[in-house]
Amino acid sequence: MILSRSPIFQLGVQSASPLAVIVGVYLLFAGHNNPGGGFAAGLVLGAVVILRTLAGLQKPTFGPALITGGTLLVVAVAAAPILWGDAMLDQKVVSFDLPLLGTVKTGSALPFDIGVTAIVVGLVIALLDGLSTSDSLVSKGNPA
Amino acid sequence: MSTLVAATILAPLTSAALGMAVRRRAELRDLATLLGLGAAAAASLALLFQVVANGTHVVRVGGWHPELGIVLVADLFAALVLPVALTIIFVVELFAIGQRRTAWGANPELAGPLLGVMTAGVSLAMLTGDLFTLFVAFELILVSSYVLLTHQGQRAQIRSGMTYVAMNLLASTLFLFGLAFVYAATGTVNLALLTERIPELSDGVRLGIGAWFFVVFGTKAAVFPLFSWLPDSYPTAPTTITAVFAGLLTKIGIYAMIRFHTLTGMDRLGSVMLVIAGVTMVVGALGALAQSDVKRILSFHIISQIGYMLMGLGLFSAAGTAGAILFLVHHMPVKTVLFLVGGLIENEQGTGSLDRSAGMAARRPLIAALFAIPALSLAGLPPFSGFVAKFAVISAGIEAASTPVVIAALAAGALTLLSMAKIWIGVFWGSTDDADIDREAAPGNRRTMLAATGLAVAGTLTISLMAGTLFDLSRQASDDLRTPDAYISAVLS
Numbered sequence: 001m002i003l004s005r006s007p008i009f010q011l012g013v014q015s016a017s018p019l020a021v022i023v024g025v026y027l028l029f030a031g032h033n034n035p036g037g038g039f040a041a042g043l044v045l046g047a048v049v050i051l052r053t054l055a056g057l058q059k060p061t062f063g064p065a066l067i068t069g070g071t072l073l074v075v076a077v078a079a080a081p082i083l084w085g086d087a088m089l090d091q092k093v094v095s096f097d098l099p100l101l102g103t104v105k106t107g108s109a110l111p112f113d114i115g116v117t118a119i120v121v122g123l124v125i126a127l128l129d130g131l132s133t134s135d136s137l138v139s140k141g142n143p144a
Numbered sequence: 145m146s147t148l149v150a151a152t153i154l155a156p157l158t159s160a161a162l163g164m165a166v167r168r169r170a171e172l173r174d175l176a177t178l179l180g181l182g183a184a185a186a187a188s189l190a191l192l193f194q195v196v197a198n199g200t201h202v203v204r205v206g207g208w209h210p211e212l213g214i215v216l217v218a219d220l221f222a223a224l225v226l227p228v229a230l231t232i233i234f235v236v237e238l239f240a241i242g243q244r245r246t247a248w249g250a251n252p253e254l255a256g257p258l259l260g261v262m263t264a265g266v267s268l269a270m271l272t273g274d275l276f277t278l279f280v281a282f283e284l285i286l287v288s289s290y291v292l293l294t295h296q297g298q299r300a301q302i303r304s305g306m307t308y309v310a311m312n313l314l315a316s317t318l319f320l321f322g323l324a325f326v327y328a329a330t331g332t333v334n335l336a337l338l339t340e341r342i343p344e345l346s347d348g349v350r351l352g353i354g355a356w357f358f359v360v361f362g363t364k365a366a367v368f369p370l371f372s373w374l375p376d377s378y379p380t381a382p383t384t385i386t387a388v389f390a391g392l393l394t395k396i397g398i399y400a401m402i403r404f405h406t407l408t409g410m411d412r413l414g415s416v417m418l419v420i421a422g423v424t425m426v427v428g429a430l431g432a433l434a435q436s437d438v439k440r441i442l443s444f445h446i447i448s449q450i451g452y453m454l455m456g457l458g459l460f461s462a463a464g465t466a467g468a469i470l471f472l473v474h475h476m477p478v479k480t481v482l483f484l485v486g487g488l489i490e491n492e493q494g495t496g497s498l499d500r501s502a503g504m505a506a507r508r509p510l511i512a513a514l515f516a517i518p519a520l521s522l523a524g525l526p527p528f529s530g531f532v533a534k535f536a537v538i539s540a541g542i543e544a545a546s547t548p549v550v551i552a553a554l555a556a557g558a559l560t561l562l563s564m565a566k567i568w569i570g571v572f573w574g575s576t577d578d579a580d581i582d583r584e585a586a587p588g589n590r591r592t593m594l595a596a597t598g599l600a601v602a603g604t605l606t607i608s609l610m611a612g613t614l615f616d617l618s619r620q621a622s623d624d625l626r627t628p629d630a631y632i633s634a635v636l637s
Binding site: 064065067068069071072074075078079082086087088089090091 | 146147149150154157158160161162164165167203204205206207216
């Protein structure tokens with residue numbers, strides 16, 4: 001990649017990415033009651049992927065799998081309540097006591113948000129893939 | 145019934161995800177896509193029968209009250225237009241499967257899943273009961289359309305794709321601003337609540353909101369000064385993609401306009417709409433006459449036809465709105481079929497240019513017949529559906545004594561017939577020994593493509609046959625929109 005020869009950039013990205021991942025995961029969980037959510041988390045994690053690719057640290061290729069998995073998860077969470085006779089996208093909220101963390105409240109919104117995150121990150125990876133290679137989803141290719 | 149509503153959105157999304165997973169295995173991918181799109185189309189048809197029998201059905205997503213959450217409203221208008229739209233996408237996907245081996249075919253690894261996403265967006269746009277979800281649905285449709293339009297990466301596609309993206313981003317930004325205005329003025333974006341609250345606003349604010357959304361939806365629908373992005377971008381895309389865009393995308397804009405402006409009683413904007421409708425019709429028809437390529441001629445006709453629907457809406461009478469709805473139902477399949485036939489022509493001749501192709505009527509009489517029926521329908525000749533739709537709109541215009549726009553509509557109709565004759569003479573008549581014909585054009589699976597086109601033509605003929613029933617339903621849908629008490633109480637109670 002273009003910037004792989006700059007050790008400052010590479011080292012900077014390398015040391016910043018764990019922190020950024022923590023921020024992303026925080027946003028994912030915070031989104032239930034505070035600003036954040038699956039989409040914002042996906043953007044932060046997607047930015048990490050972009051920076052790491054630019055720095056030549058990695059080149060993930062599992063974008064389409066993430067998109068597929070994320071979409072299926074989102075659809076499943078949206079459709080599941082219909083089976084129980086509730087409205088589409090209805091939520092189940094559960095709370096339980098954990099050592100150290102105290103009472104934790106979560107629900108079916110969490111897998112939905114995780115699905116959204118997966119779709120966003122997957123799209124970012126697919127985009128990078130399309131920009132960097134000739135044999136990819138976004139290339140013109142030969143229609144098979 | 146709630147399950148049916150959910151199925152029209154979730155089934156195509158599921159098929160998109162599955163199609164993505166097995167995108168390298170053609171049979172499985174096509175099966176997943178066809179099943180998803182077919183299920184959505186079947187569900188929407190069942191929904192139409194349910195709504196006709198039992199009236200408006202409302203789904204509260206997540207069980208929230210409409211003041212707080214999202215509602216999906218299957219009223220007669222939505223239930224009438226949705227099956228037409230979803231069936232079109234299904235038929236085009238069938239055509240795409242037959243066409244894939246040609247240079248004009250869309251890359252099926254992308255087209256299948258993205259059509260699924262777009263279908264979900266179309267269903268959501270039609271069923272949604274609030275403006276913000278409408279915005280989300282528009283974005284869902286647009287994001288997939290950006291990729292579908294440009295994925296082959298040809299120079300012309302990228303160039304016109306830029307205009308397309310820029311115009312649509314502008315419209316989306318204006319939409320978002322408009323949402324903020326509406327929310328600031330009324331405290332809600334729910335359509336049923338807006339129907340109650342917007343008429344209470346002062347005239348300036350009310351008409352300002354109406355005019356703002358007229359610009360937003362007008363850009364999406366390609367009405368007169370805002371249409372420039374359409375005839376450049378549509379013809380460059382692969383045939384199947386153009387067929388879907390032509391049949392659906394601008395129509396979603398008109399659909400949103402009919403719903404929003406009728407429900408909120410923007411009658412005072414009617415005269416502006418009528419002027420723009422008249423200009424749109426004539427400019428589109430004249431533009432078509434100047435072109436010499438099948439797909440470009442047809443693209444200009446999209447604009448011209450949008451004018452008729454806008455005219456029906458702009459009359460703000462029960463008959464006018466009913467005419468606009470009927471026109472919408474007639475226009476979507478006819479336009480799609482014409483583009484599919486355009487694809488067949490390109491496939492046979494290696495070009496869609498009128499100068500370089502001739503003699504199709506002798507060599508391929510079936511294609512000629514498949515072109516003639518929707519072309520005559522588009523021009524508004526009896527006994528086809530176009531006649532009924534145009535008659536409904538124009539008679540509503542006469543009833544409202546809006547003579548100038550009626551004259552414009554009749555003139556545009558004559559011009560349409562003229563440019564259809566131009567295609568007919570250029571492509572179907574003449575001798576076949578033209579050295580310019582590209583014999584290298586790969587034939588694709590002609591039988592599948594012909595079958596899909598035939599199916600679509602049969603669909604438009606069915607609409608002609610059922611014109612009476614459809615007109616009654618359009619009339620009822622228009623009454624429901626114009627006196628929205630039932631709509632409001634269905635959503636809010």
